[in-house]
Amino acid sequence: MDNHPTEYNASSAETERLKALYRYQILDTPADPSFDNITLLASKLLNVPISLISFVDEHRIWSKSHHGVEVQEYKRIDGLCATTILNNSPYIVENASTDPRSCEHPLVTQVAGVRFYAGVPLTVENRFNIGTLCVIDYKPRELSASEIETLKLLSKMVVDVIELHVSQLKINDLNKTLKTSEHYFRSMFDQAGVGVSIANAKTGEFVQTNQKYLEIIGYAADELKTLDLMLITHPDDVEKQKVMTRALLAGEVTEYHLEKRYIRKDQTCVWVDITCTALWMAGDSPTHHLAIVQEITDKKLAELALKENEERWSFALEGSNQGVWDLDVVNHKIFLSPRCKDMLGYPQDEISTDMDAWLKLIHPDDLPCLISARADALCGNTRSFENEHRKLSADGSWKWVQVKGMVVSRDISGAPLRVIGTYTDISQRKQIEAQVLKLAHFDSITNLPNRTLFLERLNQEIEKTRQSKTSLALMMLDLDRFKEVNDSLGHHQGDLLIKITAQRLLACVQEKDTVCRLGGDEFTIIFSELSDGDYVHTQANKILEAIAEPYQLGGDLAYVTASIGIAVYPVDSSNADELVRQSDQAMYASKNSGKNRYAFFTKHMEESALQKLNLANHLRSALAKNEFKVLYQPIVDLNNMQIRKAEALIRWQHPDMGIISPADFIPIAEDTGLIVEIGEWVFKQAVEAIKTCRQHVHP
Template identity: 35%
Template structure:
C-alpha cells in the first residue's frame, strides 16, 4: 500500500513490542494488504476537507482509473478532476447529505479513464470520526460498473424501441392470464374491439370467455390447443365489439413460462379479418345457394344430407328426404312467361322454408323441384304432420302480376335408415315416391315404403275416428281400486278412460292418448273424464253409503289450460260431489313448464278442497327445491320402479328414498303397478301407504267395481 507508514512502523517508534507479537502484526498486515490488492476495485481513505485529500489508495486504482495510486496520494490528480463535469455536483451533494445525516453513501457516476474513455463507477463509503465526534475522514470502495450500465442503457433502448413498436403496431398485441384476464395490451387491440382507450377496454372486459367470444367454447378450444402445442396459429373466432357488433379475428399466440416451466401468461397478436371472412362467405354462399330463391342448391345438398345422416346415427333418430315437385308450374311458366315463373318459385321457396324447423333444410334442385331434409325424427307421425303443412301452404292462393294462382305439389318421401343408408339411394327413392304421388292424383305425399304408407293411413283413420268418439259417446270409464297396505281395505280408485267403438274391439289408451295429446283433442276428452268421474263418484257414494276418493288424471296439456281451475269447480258443482272425494293426478313431467305457475295452479286447486297427487314420481324432472312448496297430498311411485323389483334390486334404494321423502313432507305414498305378493310385502315393509295394481285388481267397469266395493264392505 502507498501513502502512509505501516502500522508496525508507527508502533515501533513509540514503544517496545514483543517480537512474537510483532511477527503476528506483520503477518496480519501482509494479509490485509493482499486482501485489499485482490479486490476488484479501489479502496481509499481521504480527509474530509475541501479537496478530499487522499491519504490512502489501494492498488486497484490503476485498473479502475488508469492512474497510479501515488498520483492521487501526492495530489498530482484528484478524483473530482476525472469525474465527468455534469456528474460532479450531484455526486458531492449525495455524499455530503449522507455524511451530514451520519449515514453510509452509495453513488454511481462517470469518470474519464487515463486512456480517454468514459467509465461508470459505483462508489460506496462511510465517514470516520475523531475523538470529538467530528467527521475526520472518509473511507470507501469504488468499482467499475461500466458493463452493467451499458447493459441497462441497451435494455432501456430496446424497451423503448419495443414500446414504440407495441404502441404503434396495426395488429393488436396482448398478454392474458390463462383464466381470461388482460394483463397488458396495445392501443391497436382496443381499437379493434371498438374501445376508445386501454382503460375503457380494461373496465369493460373482465372475462374474455364470456364477454368477448360470441361462442364461449372458443376460449376453451384456444386453451386446449395451448395445452397441447404451447401455441396457436391463425386461430379464427367471432368476437363482440363494444357496441355489440360482431367481427372476425385471427389470433397467433404462445405460452410464456418461468424458468421452472410454470405457465405465467399467454402472449399474442390479434388481426381483424372481418372483411376477408365476409368475402369468403359471400363466395361460398354464391357457390352453395340458388341465386333466384336464396335456398341451398344441389352443391350443398349432398353435404347437408351426409351431415344429417351422421346426426341420425349419433342420436338413433330418423331422417326424412322429401322430394317436392310443383304440379302446375310448367303451365304458368309457359303461359305467363319466365318472369312470372320466377316470382312463383320465390313465393313457393319462402312457403316451404316456413313449413320446416330451423334444424331442417330446404333445397332447390332446379326448375320447380325442391328437396326437404327433416332431421331428428322418431315417429312417422312427425313426418306426416310436416307434409300436411307443406301441402296446405303450397296450395294457398298466390298473386302474381295482379292475377291469383293456385298451385299444388306432389311429394315423395324416403326414410333413413329404413329405406336406404346412402345419399344417392335416398334421393332416388324419394324421387320414385314423388312420381307415385303424381300418379295418385297429385296434391298428396307418398312414402317409398308401403308399410309406412299403411301405418300413416291407420294413424290418420284413428285420428279421424277419435274426433267423432265423443260425439258418438264411445268413451267409458274403468276404475282401478287403491288398497291401504296396512288395513287391506279399498281406500280409493283411479278413473281410467277406455274407448269402445260400437261393434268393435276396445282400443287401447296407448294407441289413442298420444294422438289426442298431439292434436289437442285431449282437452275435450279430459273435460269429459272429469265431469263423468265426478258424476259416477256421486252415484257410487250413494249406492254404497261411503265417500270414496276417485282420482282423475290431468295431462300436461290440460294442466296448462288457463281455465283448468274453473273447469274443476264447474264439475264439482254440476255433480254435487264433495271436493274431498276428488283427487287430481298431475304427471311429474308437467313441472318442466314454468314451475312458478305450476305451484300457483296447484294452490288454487287445493283451495277448492280437492286432493292432489304427483303421478309417475321419480321419472320426471321435478326439483326437490320446489317439491316442498307443492300443496300435494300423495306421491305416486311410477310402476317402473315396482314391476321389476325382484329382477332389479337396485330399485330398492329408490323406493325407500321416495317413501322417506314423501313422509318427510307429510305426504302419503302410493305405489302403482304392483303385480306380486313379494312386491306388496316389500312395500308394506318400507312403510308405503297405498298400492294399486294387478296383484289386487285390474281396472274394472263401474258395475264390477261397485260389486267389489260391496264385497269389501261386507268383509270389513
C-alpha cells in the first residue's frame, strides 16, 4: 500500500459538486458570527475541543469557522473531511491512528495529532455535499446515538445559514437588476412600438401613457385626465370590457386578453389587441392596471374577409360531401373538418389532433401504400398524392375513403411544413365495384369461382406448388343426365340441382381446395399441395357417392351421376391450359366408359384425342374428295336361297391412312354433325344402286 495519502481525483460528479460550491460564493469570505456560534455550540454540546465548518474545494479544504484550533485551510487528502462528503450519512472515526481510512492523514500522524473525528456533510440543493461540519478530539472516543443526531441537526443549521447567505447575495443582485430594469423600462415605455398605459385600478384614471397609445386612441395627453375609458369603447364591446375589468378588480384573474374597438376622437373605429395585467404596489388588492395595446385593424379586416371566404368554402364543401384536413408536418398535428369525423360516425371531440391517432384508424393492410404515396409528395417526387383506403368507423366497421393531399408550404431548405387535402366517402362506389368484380369472377347461381377466376387460381396454385415442390391435381366433373332433368323439370329445378351439387362438392373437400363452376353442368376442383398419393382417389370416390345421392327438388326427386377426369401437376403437365385439356380428356374417357366413374389422364387418351381430331379434320373434306364408298351386304332368304335385299355399308378409303373403320369415324361424324351430310350421301348412293340393279335384273 502507498504510504502517502493521494489527492482526490475529480470526476464528472465532482465537477458538478464544485460548480454548486462556487455558486454559493462562500469560499475565502470573512468570518461570520452566524457560523462561529454553531461551531462553539457543537463543541459545548458534544464536549469536544475542536469544531470546524469546512468547504471542500478542488485541491484544498477551507474552514469558514473553526473553534479550538487555528487552521484556515489545508491540502485536500482522503481520510477525514474529504471522505465525509462522499456519503450522505455521518462519517465517524473513533480512533484515527488505528483506522485504515485515516491513519496516514497528516493531521493524524503529526505530534498531538487527531484521534477522534466525526463529520456530517453539508448538503445543498438536495444533492451536492459542498462541505462538512465536524468535531475533533485528541483522544479516541465514541458518539452516542443522541449525540450523532445533535451533530446532524447542527449541520442543518449550517446549511440554513448558507442558504441565508445566498439569499442575501440574490437580494443584492436583485437590487442592482431592479435599478437597471427601471432604466430599461422607462426607455422601452417611451419608445415602445405598441401602446402602453398605466391606470388607477379603482378610479380608472390614467396615471401614465406612452406616445404610441395616444396615437392609437387619437387623443392628447392632457385630454386623458377627463376621459372615461368606456366612452371611447365601441358600444358592442363595452359589456365584455366591463366583465374583464370586474374580474381583474375582484382578483379572479391577474391578467386578461381582449380584442375590442376604440372610437377615436375623429369618430373613426380602430381595432386593438389588449393585454391587461394587475399590478400590486401595496396591500392585497391590485392598485394599478398595466395595458399593452396593439392596433390590429388591418388584421381584423383580413380575418373578416378570410371568414367570409371560409364560410363560402365550407358551404361548397358541405355540398360536395367532402371533408377537409390540414396537417402540420413539423408538430405532427392534423386539423379535421367536421365532415371528416361525421363520415366515420365519430363525435367532434373524440378524435385528437395527433396524426398518429388518425393513422391508427387506417386498416393495417392499406397503411403502407398510403405512407408511400404521401412520402413521395412530402419529398417532392410528386406534386400531390391520392390514395384509397379503409378507415375504422365508430360502429367498428371499415369504411372506404379517398384521400387527396398537396404540400402547400415548405421551409427554406425545401422540407415540408404544411399539407392540406380532402377526404371523400367512396364506400358506395367500392360496394358497386365489389359487386361488379363478383359478377366477373363468381358464378351467380352457386357463388363459386367462375371460369375466369378458376384460371387465375389454377395458375396461382401451380406456382405455389412449384415453390413447395409438391403436386397438384385438377379434377374436371360433368353431371350425367343433367340435361334430361333440366328439360323435364324446367330450368328453375335445374338451377336448384346445380346449387345443391355445389354444396355437396364443398362438403367433400378441404378448405385449401378450390371448387369452381365452369358453366352448365361442368365443375372443376383444384387439389393443391398434395403429399398423399391416395388422397385424390379417396376424394373422387367420395364425390361420386355424394353426387349419386337423390336430389330433392321441391316436390320432385331427381337422380344424376358424375363423370370425372383428373390430371396431375407436374406429372402430366406443368402448364395450366394443358392440365385443363388433359383433365377434360380424362373426363370424356370416364363418360365414354359408362359414366359414374373417374379416370386419370393417360398419354393414350391424348394420342386417341389427337387421332380423333385428325380424323375429324380429314372427315370434313372426305366427301368432297370422294373418299367414301358404299359396300352392300346381301341378305338371303334361306327358304329359297334368293337375295331379298342388301345392307348398305360405308367405308372410308383414305389416301394415306388406308381403309378407316366405321367404328372409328362414325362417332366422330355424330359428334361433329357431319353424320347428317354423310347419311344423305349414303342414301343417294343406295338409291342409285337400287336403280342400277333394277335396270340390269328387270330391264
